[in-house]
Amino acid sequence: MATVTENLHSALHARHQAVMPDWLATYYSEPIEITHGQGRHVWDAEGNRYLDFFGGILTTMTAHALPEVTAAITEQAGKILHSSTLYLSRQTVDLAERIARLSGIPDARVFFTTSGTEANDTALLLATAYRGSNQVLALRNSYHGRSFTSIGITGNSAWSPTSLSPLQTLYVHGGVRSRGPYAHLDDAAFTAACVEDLEDILGQANGSVAALIAEPIQGVGGFTSGPDGLLAAFKRVLDRHGILWITDEVQTGWGRTGDHFWGWQAHDQAGPPDILTFAKGIGNGMSMGGVVARAEVMNCLTANSISTFGGSPITTAGALANLTYLVDHDLQGNARRVGGLLKSRLEAISAALPIVREVRGRGLMLGLELVEPDTGEPSAQAASLVLEAAREYGLLIGKGGRAGNALRIAPPLTLSVAEAEEGASALADALRQTQDKLA
Numbered sequence: 201m202a203t204v205t206e207n208l209h210s211a212l213h214a215r216h217q218a219v220m221p222d223w224l225a226t227y228y229s230e231p232i233e234i235t236h237g238q239g240r241h242v243w244d245a246e247g248n249r250y251l252d253f254f255g256g257i258l259t260t261m262t263a264h265a266l267p268e269v270t271a272a273i274t275e276q277a278g279k280i281l282h283s284s285t286l287y288l289s290r291q292t293v294d295l296a297e298r299i300a301r302l303s304g305i306p307d308a309r310v311f312f313t314t315s316g317t318e319a320n321d322t323a324l325l326l327a328t329a330y331r332g333s334n335q336v337l338a339l340r341n342s343y344h345g346r347s348f349t350s351i352g353i354t355g356n357s358a359w360s361p362t363s364l365s366p367l368q369t370l371y372v373h374g375g376v377r378s379r380g381p382y383a384h385l386d387d388a389a390f391t392a393a394c395v396e397d398l399e400d401i402l403g404q405a406n407g408s409v410a411a412l413i414a415e416p417i418q419g420v421g422g423f424t425s426g427p428d429g430l431l432a433a434f435k436r437v438l439d440r441h442g443i444l445w446i447t448d449e450v451q452t453g454w455g456r457t458g459d460h461f462w463g464w465q466a467h468d469q470a471g472p473p474d475i476l477t478f479a480k481g482i483g484n485g486m487s488m489g490g491v492v493a494r495a496e497v498m499n500c501l502t503a504n505s506i507s508t509f510g511g512s513p514i515t516t517a518g519a520l521a522n523l524t525y526l527v528d529h530d531l532q533g534n535a536r537r538v539g540g541l542l543k544s545r546l547e548a549i550s551a552a553l554p555i556v557r558e559v560r561g562r563g564l565m566l567g568l569e570l571v572e573p574d575t576g577e578p579s580a581q582a583a584s585l586v587l588e589a590a591r592e593y594g595l596l597i598g599k600g601g602r603a604g605n606a607l608r609i610a611p612p613l614t615l616s617v618a619e620a621e622e623g624a625s626a627l628a629d630a631l632r633q634t635q636d637k638l639a
């Protein structure tokens with residue numbers, strides 16, 4: 201019987217025609233034209249099938265074409281697409297209640313947006329209004345969106361074409377464990393050094409600071425994080441100064457990290473955050489985001505605040521069905537189990553490959569840091585070559601990282617053990633091929 205790897209080799213994909221015309225700004229120079237998806241797989245215009253190890257962009261949280269979500273959207277589409285979000289629809293209220301209860305924030309209020317960027321903008325608006333200050337703290341190597349405000353506080357300059365932010369941002373260490381000045385320290389000493397850095401920054405800040413915004417695991421930054429408990433240690437300092445903690449859960453929410461429903465819960469020793477932002481997976485591919493905050497903070501939004509499409513009946517119908525499926529089928533537990541197996545498998549594969557410096561992450565949010573095999577220097581070229589090779593083996597993955605040298609693996613949370621094995625085999629081949637090419 202043919203092995204999984206042999207099957208993948210025999211199904212090497214046809215070279216794709218570049219379908220994108222000059223007048224569309226695209227991320228990849230030769231993007232694939234995707235026509236449809238089912239479960240954990242998608243198909244291109246030439247009929248090639250791919251295992252989607254990036255879940256869209258962490259947007260397909262449960263599965264592609266999940267019947268429950270499709271039915272909810274279709275039923276709502278037959279009734280009304282949009283009236284006005286000034287009025288109510290039943291599922292919008294129900295979804296807000298569920299998210300408020302799940303958030304862990306006491307006396308929580310929800311405001312729906314259409315994206316993660318808009319959610320973070322709203323969170324920053326709330327925090328700066330509440331505190332009467334336009335200074336914010338962010339982690340180095342962070343990414344929070346692409347509006348003028350959120351790109352302005354993003355700590356990764358590769359994503360930031362301008363530094364003309366309306367906010368003044370102070371950057372703190374703590375988002376990257378295995379590189380930087382504190383990399384050689386153990387977890388406790390690393391945490392202490394980052395706290396000292398925070399105290400030092402606050403000591404030099406000119407006037408009050410509104411908030412710290414942080415991703416519990418940095419997404420675009422390459423699935424990196426500080427040790428568990430670091431943000432709790434930060435929160436103890438923030439609390440002394442009355443500074444708010446905004447947790448950006450755009451990538452880490454909804455059980456993706458396996459151990460916790462939200463990324464912040466790996467840091468819950470000092471209590472919940474003041475503000476939580478979400479997007480991506482909740483809509484299973486539809487444009488949906490939002491903010492959760494304590495009522496007294498949320499009340500800083502004036503009565504005139506409205507997002508025309510945020511919380512529209514069609515997106516909330518789909519999102520509610522998606523969230524219900526996720527909880528009822530314990531997909532957080534599946535992310536923990538299958539993600540744990542996948543991580544072990546990737547570690548075993550990588551042990552024999554000098555091109556891989558580190559396998560990191562948790563649940564179904566796993567990253568591989570790639571380096572030049574000879575020098576150990578970060579290699580963006582290696583990441584691009586692996587992405588390209590993986591595609592030929594029928595596997596879609598993402599990349600990121602400060603130097604563009606991290607591979608990002610974040611499949612839909614329904615991933616089976618067999619599919620994890622299928623993806624790991626294809627990735628192993630792509631890594632070996634790239635290493636040989638670079639040697």
Ligand code: PLP
Nearest residue numbers: 315316317343344345419450451
């Ligand atoms: N926050 C984080 C952590 C993200 O990863 C992203 C997008 O990748 C955003 C915010 C922005 O979300 P969106 O692209 O939906 O505006």
